[in-house]
Amino acid sequence: MGDKSGKHGPKLDEEMHREAEGLTRSGGPTHPQPWNDPEPVDTDTGVDPTATRADRRGAPPGMTPRDVEERSTIASVLAGVNYPASPRELADHAASTAAPDNVVSRLSRLPGESYDGLPEIVKDLGIGHEERRT
Template sequence: MERGSNQVSPRTDDEMKHELEGRLRSGRPTHVEEEHDPEPPADDDIRVDTGGPVPPPGEERERARAQEEADSLLRELARHLERTAFPADRETVLDVLRAHHAPDSVLDEAAALPDSGTYANVTEIVEALGHRPTR
């Protein structure tokens, strides 16, 4: 018999493990515990946990919009570019995008790439276009 500092019986301990199993596996609260979760922030709330001064509301929205555009471009490029295309220069990127029937907006963005330079992945392409995708 094990004599540790455990204050609960083995049966209670197993019940507690079973109750926490979903949360431990998922890394986030489960639906069963929904009433105990704090209310999530609204879309238009100003973030105050940034570690610095709180930006004006318009600045935060503009930053979020630019971030969404960068992430959207990254997703579209990743959808139409194959891994075998890398490393790629500007012309290779444009050729592969045309071959995969990428939307005109993506082709227009890729056409703005500098003539010199090669890119190892989609993130490097997005950064070369002046965007900062979420990592």
């Protein structure tokens, strides 16, 4: 018993060793509390286990990569605009955010009189829209 720690005494050390032996030989987790065990990672299928559906990179169905980029640009320059807004108000807001000149020009030429949100604006600009996912 010279290799034992002697912290608790030989009898208690031997008892603790027997209690833990099943856990250490089982090949499973050794934590007595299951909430302390690490979560398993799915590496067998080659799919990211955190992904909710198919790979989300790229353009969604119904949109081209260019549509996605244009919609993103329009959304970022119109962040904070007060709706409903006229095409002139939209263009002025975009200009105040240092938007590219072509974006400001496109917004000022919108055909509608008033817009209640980004989907209406994108539709009138002719940017593709996402098809409904199933």
